[in-house]
Amino acid sequence: MNDLITREIIQFVDEYTRSEKAHTRWLKPLTGFADAEDPSFLSLKNAVSPTHAMPKDLLAGARSVIVYFLPFTKDIALSNRRSHYASRYWAQAYIETNRLIIELNAYLVEFLKQTGAETTVIPPTHNFDTQRLISDWSHRHAAWIAGLGTFGIHNLIITENGCCGRLGSIVTNAQCSPSKRPDTQYCLYKYNQTCSACVKNCVNGALKTDSFDRHRCYEMLLENAALYSKEGLADVCGKCTCVVPCSFTNPVKDYIDKAQDEHSLGK
Ligand code: B12
Ligand code: SF4
Ligand code: SF4
Known part of the structure; x- marks a missing residue:
């Protein structure tokens, strides 16, 4: 089942990326699977909020949570590198990826229905309390439980293919095998404190390195939303995720590989 779903997600995004539906281009998606009964979901009542939903609150008889990461192409990150404000391309990629997630989720519901499974979808964003700035379903925490990556100090999930992209998750009663969670950190600051590029990039x-003021962040997002209001709702910024060591790879793996190469060359 895991391979089948992974293949469908890759194929859907590949066809979408080659269609005329969007200007944005995406790299190959990554998919992770969690057991709906994984006790880590219960820990989110503490880590996120007491009102955080459990998979079974979203679908009675839920067996699995499927989480995917849709990485942006590098030109989107590069376009957002300079200037205090987000680039138009970044704002457009946000709007178009949210649309892609909604369409991909609808496709997965139909696909899983053909295998006899029921599925509940969750919106990509804007399902949060605008005062507390916390959602009752965190895709990032679901991604961590489903083994897709680990949290960077910028709070984003860093996957094997970086953090520069968007996440989606769905809850189903299809039986999938849970993915293994990484046993190392993917954030260089958490690993050995050799990076804090995201902190340096933060424009507001x-x-x-030791705190995050989500209200200051939202203030910046709303400034960009006003700037790009003609495009749709683009409450974006993303300077902390663009052109940093973890944008497109797991930088800890790169660091270890480089150190091993240098060691074997006797440097
Ligand atoms: C509310 C929200 C916001 C708020 C608050 C941000 C925040 N940090 O929560 C605002 C509006 C400010 C915001 C900003 C942004 N957001 Co936002 N946002 C969300 C939303 C809707 C819910 C997030 C939420 O409730 N978090 C819960 C709070 C409590 O978690 P937290 O503050 O991150 O803190 C936790 C982590 O630090 C974590 N943690 C750290 N280390 C470890 C280690 C372990 C083991 C564990 C378990 C946890 C953990 O523990 C903390 C508490 O649990 C999600 C979509 C969704 N429904 O999931 C998108 C989402 C998180 N946003 C996203 C993005 C990309 C952004 C922006 C870059 C904007 C942009 N697109 O240009 C910025 C980045 C800000 C930042 N550095 O975090 C993406 C993240 C993709 C990724 N790779 O992780 C998401 C998942 C949307 C999506 N569908 O892809 N966002
Ligand atoms: S930019 Fe560096 S410090 Fe920030 S999350 Fe990525 S690896 Fe960690
Ligand atoms: S999204 Fe912008 S304001 Fe928010 S933490 Fe990242 S760089 Fe800072």
Whole structure:
């Protein structure tokens, strides 16, 4: 079942990316699977909020949570590198990826229905309390439980293919095998404190190495939303995710590989 679903997601995104439906282009998606009964979901009542939903609150008889990461192509990150404000391309990629997630989820519901499974979808974003800035379903935490990656100090999930992209998750009663969670950190600061590029990139003083002010961050997102209001709702910024060591790879793996190469060359 895992391979079948992974293949469908890759194929859907590949066809979408080659169609005329969007200007945005995406790299090959990554997919992770979690057992709906994984006790880590219960820990989110503490880590996120007491009102955080359990998979069974979203679908009675839920067996699995499927989480996918849709990485942006590098040109989107590069376009958002300079300037205090988000680039138009970044804003457009946000709007178009949210649309892609909604369409992909609808496709997966139909696909899983053909195998006899029921599935509940969750919106890509805007399902959060605008005062507390916390959602009752965190895709990032679901991604961590489903083994897709680990949290960087910028709070984003870093996958084997980086953090520069968007996440989606769905809950189903199809039986999938849970993915293994990484046993190392993917964030260089958490690994050995050799990076804090995301903190340096933060344009509104929201991100520090030891804290995150989500209200300051949202303030910046709303400035960009006003700037791009003609495009749709683009409450974006993303300077902390663009052109940093973890944008497109797991930088800890790169660091270890480089150190091993240098060691074997006797440097
Ligand atoms: C509310 C929200 C916001 C708020 C608050 C941000 C925040 N940090 O929560 C605002 C509006 C400010 C915001 C900003 C952004 N967001 Co936002 N946002 C969301 C939303 C809707 C819910 C997030 C939520 O409730 N978090 C819960 C809070 C409590 O978690 P937290 O603050 O991140 O803190 C946790 C982590 O630090 C974590 N943690 C750290 N280390 C470890 C280690 C372990 C083991 C564990 C378990 C946890 C953990 O523990 C903390 C508490 O649990 C999600 C979509 C969704 N429904 O999931 C998108 C989402 C998180 N946003 C996303 C993005 C990309 C952004 C922006 C870059 C904007 C943009 N697109 O240009 C910025 C980045 C800000 C940042 N550095 O975090 C993506 C993240 C993709 C990724 N790779 O992780 C998401 C998943 C949307 C999506 N569908 O892809 N966002
Ligand atoms: S930019 Fe560096 S410090 Fe920030 S999350 Fe990525 S690896 Fe960690
Ligand atoms: S999205 Fe912008 S304001 Fe928010 S933490 Fe990242 S760089 Fe800072």
